[in-house]
Amino acid sequence: MDERTAAAELQKLVNGFQVSQAICVAATLGIADHLKDCKRTSGELAALTNTHPQALYRLLRALASVGVFHEAEDRSFSLTPVGGALRSDVQHSVAPWAILAGRPYFRQAWSDLLHSVSTGENAFRHAYGKGVWEYRAEHPEESVIFDRAMTAMSRGVAAAVLTAYDFRPFSVVMDVAGGQGALLAEILRRNPGQRGILFDQPQVVAKAGPVFDAAGVSDRCDIVAGDFFVSVPEGADAIVLKWILHDWDDDTNIRILKTCRRAIRPEGKLLVLESILAPPNEGASAKFGDLNMLVMPGGQERT
Ligand SMILES: C[S@@+](CC[C@H](N)C(=O)[O-])C[C@H]1O[C@@H](n2cnc3c(N)ncnc32)[C@H](O)[C@@H]1O
Numbered sequence: 394m395d396e397r398t399a400a401a402e403l404q405k406l407v408n409g410f411q412v413s414q415a416i417c418v419a420a421t422l423g424i425a426d427h428l429k430d431c432k433r434t435s436g437e438l439a440a441l442t443n444t445h446p447q448a449l450y451r452l453l454r455a456l457a458s459v460g461v462f463h464e465a466e467d468r469s470f471s472l473t474p475v476g477g478a479l480r481s482d483v484q485h486s487v488a489p490w491a492i493l494a495g496r497p498y499f500r501q502a503w504s505d506l507l508h509s510v511s512t513g514e515n516a517f518r519h520a521y522g523k524g525v526w527e528y529r530a531e532h533p534e535e536s537v538i539f540d541r542a543m544t545a546m547s548r549g550v551a552a553a554v555l556t557a558y559d560f561r562p563f564s565v566v567m568d569v570a571g572g573q574g575a576l577l578a579e580i581l582r583r584n585p586g587q588r589g590i591l592f593d594q595p596q597v598v599a600k601a602g603p604v605f606d607a608a609g610v611s612d613r614c615d616i617v618a619g620d621f622f623v624s625v626p627e628g629a630d631a632i633v634l635k636w637i638l639h640d641w642d643d644d645t646n647i648r649i650l651k652t653c654r655r656a657i658r659p660e661g662k663l664l665v666l667e668s669i670l671a672p673p674n675e676g677a678s679a680k681f682g683d684l685n686m687l688v689m690p691g692g693q694e695r696t
Pocket residue numbers: 526543544547569570571572573592593594597619620621622634635636637640
C-alpha cells in the first residue's frame with residue numbers, strides 16, 4: 394500500500410465516529426423501517442420523521458456513500474443489505490445497539506478513553522463519579538434503551554447458543570442478570586417441560602413479561618427481581634451468566650459466583666457465555682467490545 398492510500402485508509406478509520414453517529418441518528422428516526430417495502434425520497438422521509446428535509450438528505454447521502462442506503466438520481470433512497478439490518482423487525486436488528494451507542498452519556502464516557510488507558514481505571518466512573526449501572530438506574534430512559542439493545546443482541550445469538558449447547562438435561566434453568574429474558578425465553582421455547590427463572594434488577598425485569606408471552610412460555614417461567622450481590626433464587630440445576638462476568642473486575646466476579654454457588658443445586662452446572670478474543674490482528678468485534686468494557690462498566694473480556 395502506498396503512503397497516500399495508507400493515509401486515506403487511516404483517515405477513514407479516524408472518522409469512524411461520524412459514520413457511527415450518523416447510523417445512530419438514522420436508527421433513532423426509524424429510517425430503515427420506512428424503507429422496508431419501498432424506496433422513498435428524502436423529502437418523503439423528512440415528512441415521515443418530522444425532520445429538516447435538506448439536513449436529512451445530507452445524512453442519507455452520507456450513509457449511502459458508505460453502503461447503508463442506496464441513493465438514486467431523484468434523491469430517493471432504498472435499503473442495501475447492510476442497511477436492512479437497521480430494520481426493527483429483523484432477527485439480527487442492529488438498530489437498538491446503534492441507538493444505544495449514540496447516546497450522549499455513552500459517547501461522553503468513550504471520550505474519556507485516554508483516562509482509562511493512562512490509569513487502567515473505568516472511564517465512566519471517572520466522567521460521572523458513579524458506576525454505569527447506578528447511572529442507568531437513575532436514568533430510566535437510558536435503562537430502557539440499554540435493555541432493548543441487550544434484548545436485540547441476545548435474540549441475535551440465541552439460535553447459535555442453542556445449537557452449540559444442549560439444555561435438555563436441565564429441569565430448571567435460571568438466567569442470572571438475564572436482562573429481559575430473550576435468551577431464556579428461547580431456551581424454554583425449545584425445551585418444553587423445562588422451567589425457567591429470570592433474575593435481574595427490578596427496573597429491567599419489569600418489562601420482561603411480554604418477551605415470555607411472545608414465546609408462549611410465561612407459564613413455565615418465574616420472573617424475579619433482585620441484586621446478585623445479595624442473593625439469587627434457589628432451585629435451578631443450570632445457571633446461565635451471559636455477558637455478565639465481562640462487566641466486572643475479578644474480585645467482584647468472585648462475589649457474584651459465590652452467590653450463584655450458594656443458590657444452585659449441588660449437581661448443577663454454571664454456564665458462562667462470553668466473547669472469545671481472537672489471536673493477534675484478528676477479531677475487532679470482541680477486542681473493541683473489551684475496550685467498551687473498560688470504558689463503560691469497568692470490566693474486561695477474559696478469554
Ligand atoms: C451486559 S447486560 C447482559 C444482560 C443479559 N444477560 C444478556 O446477555 O442480554 C448485564 C446485566 O446485568 C444486570 N445487572 C447489573 N447489576 C446487577 C445486580 N446488582 N443484580 C442483578 N443484575 C444486575 C443488568 O441489569 C443487565 O441486565
